Amino acid sequence: AEPLLEIRDLVVEFAGDEGAVRAVDGVAYSVRPGEILGVVGESGSGKSVTAMSVLGLIRRPGRIVGGEIRLRGRDLLGLTHRQMREIRGNQVAMIFQDPMTALNPVMTVGAQIIEALRLHDRKMSRAAARERAVELLTSVGVPQPEVRVGQYPHEFSGGMRQRAMIAIAIANRPQLLIADEPTTALDVTVQAQVLDLLRDARDTTGAATVIITHDLGVVAELADSVVVMYAGRVVEQAAVSELFAAPRHPYTLGLLAGVPTSEDEDEDDDDLASIPGTPPDMAHPPAGCAFHPRCPIARDRCRTERPPLAQAAPGHRSACHYADELVGATARDLFATV
Ligand code: SF4
Ligand code: MG
Numbered sequence: 001a002e003p004l005l006e007i008r009d010l011v012v013e014f015a016g017d018e019g020a021v022r023a024v025d026g027v028a029y030s031v032r033p034g035e036i037l038g039v040v041g042e043s044g045s046g047k048s049v050t051a052m053s054v055l056g057l058i059r060r061p062g063r064i065v066g067g068e069i070r071l072r073g074r075d076l077l078g079l080t081h082r083q084m085r086e087i088r089g090n091q092v093a094m095i096f097q098d099p100m101t102a103l104n105p106v107m108t109v110g111a112q113i114i115e116a117l118r119l120h121d122r123k124m125s126r127a128a129a130r131e132r133a134v135e136l137l138t139s140v141g142v143p144q145p146e147v148r149v150g151q152y153p154h155e156f157s158g159g160m161r162q163r164a165m166i167a168i169a170i171a172n173r174p175q176l177l178i179a180d181e182p183t184t185a186l187d188v189t190v191q192a193q194v195l196d197l198l199r200d201a202r203d204t205t206g207a208a209t210v211i212i213t214h215d216l217g218v219v220a221e222l223a224d225s226v227v228v229m230y231a232g233r234v235v236e237q238a239a240v241s242e243l244f245a246a247p248r249h250p251y252t253l254g255l256l257a258g259v260p261t262s263e264d265e266d267e268d269d270d271d272l273a274s275i276p277g278t279p280p281d282m283a284h285p286p287a288g289c290a291f292h293p294r295c296p297i298a299r300d301r302c303r304t305e306r307p308p309l310a311q312a313a314p315g316h317r318s319a320c321h322y323a324d325e326l327v328g329a330t331a332r333d334l335f336a337t338v
Contacts, residue, residue, distance in 0.1 A: 002032070005070070005071055005208060006068070006070045007054070007068070008067055009026050009066060010028070010066070010067035010069065011024060011025060012049050012050070012063070012064050015061035022232055022285075023282060024232050025232040027234055032208060034206050034207070034208065036222055037208075038211050039051070039227045040215075040216055040219055040226060042230075043279070044279050044282060045232065051178050053069060054076065054176075054178065055092060056085075071087070071092070071176065089172065090120055090174065092175070092177075093172070093177050095198075096165070096180055096182070097184050099161035099162050105154060108151060108152055109151060110133045110149030113129075113133035113167055117133070130149070133149050134146055134149050136171055137149060140167045141197065166182075166198070170204075175208065176208050177198075177208070177210070178210045183213075184215075191218075220240065225237070225239050226238060230291055231285055231290035234319065235249050235251055235252070235318070236252045236318045236319070237309070248318040248326050249318045250320060251294075251295075253334050253335065254335055276294060276335075287304060289305075297334065307320050
C-alpha cells in the first residue's frame with residue numbers, strides 16, 4: 001500500500017546560546033495504513049521532535065529548516081496553523097506519556113470526549129455525543145462508563161487516564177495515531193493492557209500508528225516495523241522480526257543487550273548489559289558517525305566519515321560502515337568485552 005505518512009530528509013533546529021542545535025538531522029521514515037511503526041531511541045535522539053513536527057507542534061526556539069512531511073501525499077509543512085489544527089483534530093491524533101498534561105483537569109472526561117467529537121462533527125447533538133462518549137469509554141475498557149463519563153481526570157487512576165486519552169484520540173477515527181512513550185509511566189500489568197488497547201485501536205480503525213519508545217520490549221510486543229534513532233538520525237530500519245533476528249547496527253545490538261531475556265534469572269536485575277557511555281551533546285555532536293565514541297568496533301574512518309543509511313538486506317537499512325561485519329553477531333559478542 002501507499003504510505004499514509006511519509007517523512008523525507010526532515011531537519012529541525014533549536015536556536016541556542018552557541019548557535020543552532022540540530023535535533024533532527026535528515027530523518028526519513030514512512031508508515032502504511034494499518035501498520036504499527038516503533039520509533040526507538042534514547043532521550044534526545046530526536047524521536048519526539050520528529051513526531052511533534054508531524055503534528056505541527058514545533059514552537060520557537062525550534063524550527064523546521066528542511067524536508068517534507070506528507071500525509072496521504074498532502075504536504076503538511078505548507079499548511080497554515082489553522083489547517084494544521086483541523087488535521088490534528090481529525091486525521092491525526094496523539095497519545096502522550098502523561099495524560100495529566102494532555103487532559104483538562106477542570107473538565108469531566110466525558111465533556112472532553114464530547115468536545116473532541118463535536119469539533120469534528122458540528123452537527124452532532126449533545127445527547128448523541130454523550131452516548132458515543134460512553135461507547136468509547138466502554139471500548140477502551142473503562143469500567144462503569146456511565147459513571148466515569150461524569151468524573152474528572154483526577155478521579156481516574158493513571159492507567160484509566162491513559163485509557164481515557166486513547167478514547168479521545170480514537171474518537172474521530174484518525175488515519176494516523178502517534179503515541180509518545182504511552183506506557184512509560186504505568187506499571188507492568190497496566191502497560192500490557194494499554195499496548196493491547198493500541199493494537200485493538202489499530203485493528204478497529206485501521207489507523208497507521210507510530211509508537212515512540214525507548215523500550216525495545218514495547219516494539220517487540222506491538223510494532224510491525226521499527227526505526228532506530230540516534231543523535232537526530234535514523235541509524236537502522238527494518239521489519240521487527242528482522243531487526244530482532246539480524247540487527248545490523250552496533251547501537252541496536254547495544255539496545256538489544258539491555259532487553260531482558262528468558263535467560264535473565266532475576267527479573268528485577270537492573271544490571272542488564274547496557275551501552276557504555278552517554279548520548280552525545282547535540283550542541284557538539286561527534287564528527288563522522290555520531291555513535292563512534294561508544295561503538296566497540298569503531299575505526300578511524302568512523303571518526304571522519306558519516307555513514308549513510310544504506311540497504312543492509314532487503315527491506316533493511318543500516319547507517320554503519322561495517323554493517324556487513326555484523327551478520328550473525330550478538331549483542332554479547334559486541335558489548336561483552338567493553
Ligand atoms: Fe560503529 Fe563505525 Fe558503524 Fe558508527 S560507522 S556504528 S562507529 S562501526
Ligand atoms: Mg521524548
